[in-house]
Amino acid sequence: MANLKTTEKKTKAQSMGLHTEVLTGKTQQKFFNPDEAENFYYWGTYDVDFNKRTELDVNDMDCKEANKKIDELMSQGYGTIVIKNPQGKHSLGVGILNKLNLIFEGSLGYFGVGSIDGPTVRVNGRVGWSCAENMMAGKVVIEKNAGSCFGAAVRGGDLICKGSVGARTGIDQKGGTIIIGGDAGAFTGFMMQRGRIVVLGNVGINLGDSMYDGTIYVGGKIGSYGSDAIESPMTKSDIDWLKRKLKVAEIGENFDVSKMTKVVAGKKLWNYDALEPTEKKGAI
Amino acid sequence: MCGIAGLIHRGKSSNVGQELQGMLQALKHRGEDSTGYALYGDTDGQNFIMRFKVGENVGEGSSSVMEDVSVYDERKKIVDSYISQMGAKILKEERTLPYSLRYEIDYDKGDLLEFSQKIESIPGVEILSMGKSLEVIKDLGNAKAVCDRYNLGDLVGTHAIGHARMATESGVDIKSAHPFWGYPFSDVSVVHNGQLTNYWNNRRILENKGMRFMSECDSELIAVYLAEKMRNGATLEEGMKDSLSGLDGVFTYFVATKNSLGMAKDTMAAKPLVLYESDDLVAMGSEEIAIRSVLPQEIDTYDPFDGEVKVWQI
Numbered sequence: 001m002a003n004l005k006t007t008e009k010k011t012k013a014q015s016m017g018l019h020t021e022v023l024t025g026k027t028q029q030k031f032f033n034p035d036e037a038e039n040f041y042y043w044g045t046y047d048v049d050f051n052k053r054t055e056l057d058v059n060d061m062d063c064k065e066a067n068k069k070i071d072e073l074m075s076q077g078y079g080t081i082v083i084k085n086p087q088g089k090h091s092l093g094v095g096i097l098n099k100l101n102l103i104f105e106g107s108l109g110y111f112g113v114g115s116i117d118g119p120t121v122r123v124n125g126r127v128g129w130s131c132a133e134n135m136m137a138g139k140v141v142i143e144k145n146a147g148s149c150f151g152a153a154v155r156g157g158d159l160i161c162k163g164s165v166g167a168r169t170g171i172d173q174k175g176g177t178i179i180i181g182g183d184a185g186a187f188t189g190f191m192m193q194r195g196r197i198v199v200l201g202n203v204g205i206n207l208g209d210s211m212y213d214g215t216i217y218v219g220g221k222i223g224s225y226g227s228d229a230i231e232s233p234m235t236k237s238d239i240d241w242l243k244r245k246l247k248v249a250e251i252g253e254n255f256d257v258s259k260m261t262k263v264v265a266g267k268k269l270w271n272y273d274a275l276e277p278t279e280k281k282g283a284i
Numbered sequence: 285m286c287g288i289a290g291l292i293h294r295g296k297s298s299n300v301g302q303e304l305q306g307m308l309q310a311l312k313h314r315g316e317d318s319t320g321y322a323l324y325g326d327t328d329g330q331n332f333i334m335r336f337k338v339g340e341n342v343g344e345g346s347s348s349v350m351e352d353v354s355v356y357d358e359r360k361k362i363v364d365s366y367i368s369q370m371g372a373k374i375l376k377e378e379r380t381l382p383y384s385l386r387y388e389i390d391y392d393k394g395d396l397l398e399f400s401q402k403i404e405s406i407p408g409v410e411i412l413s414m415g416k417s418l419e420v421i422k423d424l425g426n427a428k429a430v431c432d433r434y435n436l437g438d439l440v441g442t443h444a445i446g447h448a449r450m451a452t453e454s455g456v457d458i459k460s461a462h463p464f465w466g467y468p469f470s471d472v473s474v475v476h477n478g479q480l481t482n483y484w485n486n487r488r489i490l491e492n493k494g495m496r497f498m499s500e501c502d503s504e505l506i507a508v509y510l511a512e513k514m515r516n517g518a519t520l521e522e523g524m525k526d527s528l529s530g531l532d533g534v535f536t537y538f539v540a541t542k543n544s545l546g547m548a549k550d551t552m553a554a555k556p557l558v559l560y561e562s563d564d565l566v567a568m569g570s571e572e573i574a575i576r577s578v579l580p581q582e583i584d585t586y587d588p589f590d591g592e593v594k595v596w597q598i
Contacts (some may be wrong), residue, residue, distance in 0.1 A: 087580065088572030104584055109572055126585050128572055129556055145586045148553060166587035167553035186553050186590040202592055205551070 044071070048079035059085035074100060088128065093121065110147075113140055116157075129166070132159050135176065141249075148185065150262050151178040154195065156218040162247045167204065170197045173214060187226065189216045189263075198242065198260075200252050208263050215252055216263040217242060219255065228269035234261045285450045286477045287311030288462075288557075289569035290538045291578065292443035292545040292596050296564065297326050301431070301439030306577035307569055308427030308446045314570060315450025317343060318461035319430045320422030322473035322540055325418055325441040330335050331375055332389045332470070333410040336403070338363070339383035342425050343456030353382045355408070360385065362406050364418050380434050397468040398496070401496075410459060410498050415471030417441070421521035422461040442598045443545050445538045447475040454501040464507035467496055469514060471542040477570055478535035478555045486531070499556045524548045524593045540566070546595035553590035560585045566596050 054073055058066040066083070070093065082102040086092055090109035093102055093116070100119040104112075107125030117136035122143070128169040129147040129222055133142045135154045142163070148166030151159045164182030173192040180197075186204035189197050192214040202220035209226020216229075217238070225231075242257040289307035290461060292302065297529055301323055308319055327333070336358040340348035360379075372391035379385050391399065400411050414418035419439075422431045427448060431437055447462035454460040466472025480486075482500040482518055489495055494558055495508045509530060513523030524539065524546055532555035539546050547568060559568045560575050560583055568576045588594065 088576045090571075090573075107572060107585070128558065144584060147556065147558065147587045148381060164586065166571070167590055183589075185587070186551070204553075 006080055019147065044095065046074045047077065048074055048098065048100055049077050050079035050099075050101055052078050053080040053082070054078045055082045056083040058089065058092070059087060067097070070096070070102075074098065082087060086125070090128070093119075109142070114215050116140075126162075126163070132157075135159060137176075145182070148197055150180075151176075154178065158245075158249065160251060162251055164201065169199075170216075173197065174278055177245060179245065179249050179251060183220065188224065189214065189229070190226070192216075200255055208265070210269060211265045214266075217260045218263065219252075219257075219260050222261060222263075225263070228266045229263050230266040232264045234258065234260065234262050238262060253272075285314045286452075286462075287314030287448040287570040287574070288446070288475045288477045288536065288538055288545075289448075289567075289574045290443070290445035290475070290540070290545055291565065291567040292540075294566070294598055297440050297442050299438070300324070300441045300444040303578050304444040304446045305427050305431040305437060307567070307574040308448050310573045310577045311448045311570055315448045315457065316426040316458045317451040317511075318422060318424045318449045318458070319427045319447065320420065320449070320462045320475070321430070321436060321444060321446045322413070322418060322420050322451065322463040322475070323439050323441055324417045324471070324540065324542065325419060325439050328447045329416045330390075330494060331417065332372075332391050332414055332416055334387045334389055334414050334420055335420050336363070336387070336410060337384050337412060337458055338409050340408075340457050340459065341383065343424050343451075346455035346460075348455070348457045348459065351408070356382050359406055359409055363403055363409060366402050366406070370402055372399070381423075384421075384423070384434075385437055385469045386593075396470055400468050404496070404498075410451075410467065411467070412458075413463075413465045414468075415472065415542065417438070418465075418471040418473055418540075420465055420473055421462050422463065424446075424456060424458070424461075441542060445473060445475050445540050445545065447477075452501075453479065454499060454598045459499045461500040462501075462503055464501075466507045466511045466514075466539070468523050469511050472507070472511065472514075472520075472539065474503070474507040474537060474539045475508065475590040476506050476535055476537040478533060478537075478550070480505055480531055480533040480535060482532040500535075503537075506531065506535070506539075510539060520544065520546060521593065521595045524595070528591055528593070544595050544597050547588065548593045549588050549590060551591040553587075557588055558585050559588055559594075561596075563582060573596035 008230045040161045062263040082103045086106040086111045088107050091111045093113040096119045102121045104123045111126040112127045112131045114133040119138045121140040124143050126144040127146045130149040133152040137157045139158045141160045145163035146161045146165040150165040150169045153172040154176045155174045158177050160179045162181040165184050167185035168187045169184050171177045171190045173195045175195045178197045180199045183201035184199045184203045184217045187206045188203045189208040191214045200219040202277050205223035206226035208229030338356045342348045372389050376388035421434045462475045463473040483502040510523045535550045536555040536557045558572045
């Protein structure tokens with residue numbers, strides 16, 4: 001098991017005197033060891049059967065009760081769960097770490113299906129701010145509109161909104177794909193670091209402001225570009241990828257992706273090229 | 285954090301007191317320091333309704349002080365005499381709480397500036413609202429507590445805006461609570477969620493133009509700012525559009541007049557707002573759960589974009 005005590009001080013930051021603290025006791029940082037993978041237990045996961053279906057009415061439940069009930073149902077092997085009457089409640093369906101078909105018949109409030117890793121989610125309504133924040137893997141489809149910070153800091157998976165979204169979509173995005181069928185507000189892709197954002201409609205001001213990396217595709221008008229966001233030519237691989245992704249997402253049928261605008265990071269905003277490769281990797 | 289909510293019925297009246305109470309109570313987790321209502325009731329439009337306070341309900345962090353009821357009585361007497369001096373007549377008088385009063389007044393001169401300045405020259409007295417339809421009720425506690433205290437559940441009207449406050453910029457007291465009256469304009473009220481960063485600069489400019497501030501709450505600036513624009517001939521919508529560049533900071537605010545309800549969102553879109561719009565009802569709030577309290581069925585809602593201004597008529 002590696003720890004900071006035995007890690008060689010090779011990085012530029014450490015040679016400059018940074019990160020030299022020695023951690024002990026409970027604060028000691030541990031790293032994943034592949035040799036121990038056999039005993040690795042992913043907490044909160046269950047073997048579920050997609051054909052085992054149930055419904056859950058959360059009208060009289062708060063979010064804690066509802067999420068606990070979803071967990072209980074998964075522990076009983078239910079692989080398809082339909083949530084009735086979500087009524088715009090916050091934080092529903094968060095922290096689900098295994099395969100699951102989760103269907104919300106209604107709208108969610110803030111932080112819906114945040115920090116998920118694996119489930120396929122369909123929301124037959126609208127979602128509030130910060131939907132699918134920190135999503136690791138899986139697929140989330142929103143049938144109507146979404147609020148601001150849609151897909152904040154997502155790291156993987158597909159996040160699809162068939163309507164329009166608010167401001168700061170994909171803020172701090174670290175991977176995965178976000179697809180918007182309608183318009184997106186200001187600061188779309190703000191400080192994004194990896195991954196792709198596809199907006200079929202218009203976007204607001206400051207698109208891709210301070211983005212480190214990643215790609216944004218826009219089908220409509222762009223309000224304005226943010227700092228360090230620049231246009232880049234569309235390539236065949238871009239077009240092929242967009243066609244495939246939109247088809248899988250069941251959105252934008254007959255949409256001419258070749259006319260979309262591709263936006264990437266100019267990487268001039270900060271001294272990106274002066275970094276060592278390891279630091280560059282850490283930065284993005 | 286604070287939460288705001290508002291609704292307007294188009295072409296009919298409804299129990300807006302009860303409806304707004306439900307909306308604001310759904311937002312109580314956004315702040316329970318104080319709750320305020322601006323209700324536009326059905327009236328004959330003949331007389332002014334004046335809601336005012338002669339003392340404070342004081343909470344943590346307030347610079348106000350608790351005072352004896354005899355002080356309130358003394359102030360009330362002076363208010364009554366000043367109203368008479370101004371040529372107005374008190375038609376109906378209600379004293380809901382020792383420090384909070386509601387008068388129906390016959391006053392035909394129409395210059396509310398002179399009238400308000402006279403009344404507010406009495407130390408400790410503040411007019412919360414003045415209008416022929418508007419009634420601003422605000423006090424400490426959550427929406428239900430304030431609604432029950434002032435018996436607002438039965439109020440019928442066309443539209444209303446309200447605010448659930450988590451005090452950040454000023455103390456926990458009524459003078460800092462929302463909504464703010466658009467002094468000295470009849471029937472204008474404002475609620476705000478956010479922070480204004482050029483409050484003092486704007487306040488100095490507006491005070492030099494003769495505008496009045498009663499609190500140190502940054503949100504009051506919006507009411508005063510819009511009132512000053514309208515005083516100079518701008519329409520409400522023009523004033524609101526101008527505020528997007530004139531006010532600095534993050535904000536979503538609602539403003540209501542006798543016949544209309546409007547919303548404005550700053551150019552950063554940093555503060556939330558969810559909106560439902562149909563031919564006969566517009567309902568909006570900081571969170572969808574506020575709208576759900578009046579429309580539990582599945583509906584289409586959306587977030588207005590950055591820099592958006594909208595105004596609806598009854």
